[in-house]
Amino acid sequence: DAGITQSPRHKVTETGTPVTLRCHQTENHRYMYWYRQDPGHGLRLIHYSYGVKDTDKGEVSDGYSVSRSKTEDFLLTLESATSSQTSVYFCAISEAGTSGDYEQYFGPGTRLTVT
């Protein structure tokens, strides 16, 4: 299994509070991704990173920001959490981005509830 951890694994927070989720990898993979998974929608890309300090927006980036100051860590921040951001958040990593059969390896997920 790819070495990917996410913290925290579960979090309950109140509307309007800031929240930061952490993804940590030990594989030295260049690409890292944040997805959210909701019933009926599947996995949707929030943000991704193609290197230290290099990030880009995904399909559902509004209300989220990311940072990557080290190869191994990719942080997802909800500046002011809303109930619509209640979801399961998955981090993923891959060796390469847009070419080849480089599959993504997923972390265990973080279940976030915004009350």
Next chain:
Amino acid sequence: GQNIDQPTEMTATEGAIVQINCTYQTSGFNGLFWYQQHAGEAPTFLSYNVLDGLEEKGRFSSFLSRSKGYSYLLLKELQMKDSASYLCAVRVIELSFGAGTTVTVRA
């Protein structure tokens, strides 16, 4: 946005064969992936197709027709542990996922 469709649910009997279809309409194409996800767990990679045809991996096979925007995942000799969601994903620049097909295997 990208449009990726797959059935919501399927049920099959242990030892049988099930075929999960995926149709897509995307702005480009750089490969199609299938992932398996057990309830409460992370998705895990099953297969990758970039050229037309069938890719076989043990009990699992995946087929692609780029001209039809169509793929299927074939699960043979079904086992109880195959009960899971199966996610179809198309790479344009990054991966876009379908909503997933929940397969229930009955004894």
